[in-house]
Amino acid sequence: MRPAILILAPLIASLLTSGFAQTTSKAPEDEKAVWPISRSREPDTNLVVFPFGPRNIGRYDFHGGIDIYVKRGTPVGSILAGRVLYMNKSTVLVQHSDQRKTAYLHLDSVEVSKGDSVKAGDIIGTAGDINAKDVHLHLTYLVGPKRFIDEVESRNPLEILPHKTPPKPNVQFEGNSATVTLDPGLMTIRRITLACNDSTTLTLDYREIIKQGRKPRQNQNQSGIKIKASRPRRNEGNQRVFDLLLEPIDPEQNLRQVIIEDLNGVIISQTEK
Ligand SMILES: [Zn+2]
Numbered sequence: 591m592r593p594a595i596l597i598l599a600p601l602i603a604s605l606l607t608s609g610f611a612q613t614t615s616k617a618p619e620d621e622k623a624v625w626p627i628s629r630s631r632e633p634d635t636n637l638v639v640f641p642f643g644p645r646n647i648g649r650y651d652f653h654g655g656i657d658i659y660v661k662r663g664t665p666v667g668s669i670l671a672g673r674v675l676y677m678n679k680s681t682v683l684v685q686h687s688d689q690r691k692t693a694y695l696h697l698d699s700v701e702v703s704k705g706d707s708v709k710a711g712d713i714i715g716t717a718g719d720i721n722a723k724d725v726h727l728h729l730t731y732l733v734g735p736k737r738f739i740d741e742v743e744s745r746n747p748l749e750i751l752p753h754k755t756p757p758k759p760n761v762q763f764e765g766n767s768a769t770v771t772l773d774p775g776l777m778t779i780r781r782i783t784l785a786c787n788d789s790t791t792l793t794l795d796y797r798e799i800i801k802q803g804r805k806p807r808q809n810q811n812q813s814g815i816k817i818k819a820s821r822p823r824r825n826e827g828n829q830r831v832f833d834l835l836l837e838p839i840d841p842e843q844n845l846r847q848v849i850i851e852d853l854n855g856v857i858i859s860q861t862e863k
Pocket of ligand 1: 728
């Protein structure tokens with residue numbers, strides 16, 4: 591038996607590999623992500639306080655994941671099936687297919703080991719505040735070849751997490767700046783373009799900003815635009831929102847129009863001053 595298994599092993603491995611590649615290209619049911627707290631495929635965005643992209647946590651930064659606020663000890667599930675690539679006492683990195691990975695940070699406890707297979711929704715640990723100021727789950731979605739967590743590979747987790755269609759962002763002009771009001775749980779912006787009177791266009795591309803690496807992405811000046819973000823607040827309808835304030839750095843460039851594209855490159859808002 592033993593020699594036969596040894597001979598068959600590479601064949602089995604290649605069959606498994608090709609089978610795996612095939613299932614990902616077919617995008618079976620298993621490939622749909624579940625939310626990490628509800629472990630449900632229903633849209634579940636109410637607990638997201640800080641989205642992917644510009645945010646304000648008392649100071650500006652460009653956030654490489656989403657922050658989900660829950661009580662300490664709340665079970666956290668893997669959002670897709672995969673294998674645990676790395677873990678330590680507060681972090682789990684799960685490898686999925688096609689160079690996709692998800693990372694779960696600030697965990698209070700970790701309930702998987704390196705090499706473990708998980709299904710979508712399987713518990714990988716519990717929420718905590720290790721290496722964080724308050725208790726929340728930081729979820730990072732990464733696409734790329736790296737075998738560790740490097741947020742240059744980060745993408746907006748809403749690319750794969752089920753969510754509702756966001757409402758059309760409200761854009762207000764004041765002086766030479768524009769304020770875009772957004773729901774952090776439905777923050778699906780990929781690009782924002784400021785069109786100016788002299789026919790120049792300035793474009794923030796969230797994916798390009800993150801690719802610059804940790805330090806350059808924290809710069810509030812990107813692509814000729816000064817970015818500010820407000821702390822999350824409640825609007826008249828008691829929904830959590832935050833404001834993104836955008837302004838051409840060059841005062842000679844008179845802001846005329848704001849064009850917002852979603853994660854699929856679809857224009858979701860085009861507002862004239
Ligand atoms: Zn975070």
